[in-house]
Amino acid sequence: MIRGIDHIVLTVRDIDAACAFYARVLGVEVVAFAGTRRALQIGGQKINLQTLGQETRNHAAIGCGDVCLLTDQSPEQVLAHLAAQGVPVTEGPVAKTGARGPITSIYFNDPDGNLIEIARYDPPHGPAA
Known part of the structure; x- marks a missing residue:
């Protein structure tokens, strides 16, 4: 029935500040949708941003998000960039386990306290093919 994830939502205090942080730190594209809403576009998925109380159908709280984002950079490159x-x-x-196997992860918090994980799938071991 389910074949993938389209988007997730993070609750933040200030959407402008969150957009600036993610664009500067992670280089993601900030996009507008549904008029004045904004999101962080990452490949074929996005992270929608909302302020507390903007969406009444959920039980959102500022800083309760926990997101894992994939990179092709080495952990050393990610650490240096951060x-x-x-x-x-x-x-x-x-070392952690991702949806498709072993990953190496680095964790930090965004300005609102959401936990952000940057992960890279571990290269296969053994002789090169």
């Missing part, structure tokens, strides 16, 4: 952007790392690199 350091250059002044973003403190809360954990990592650390």
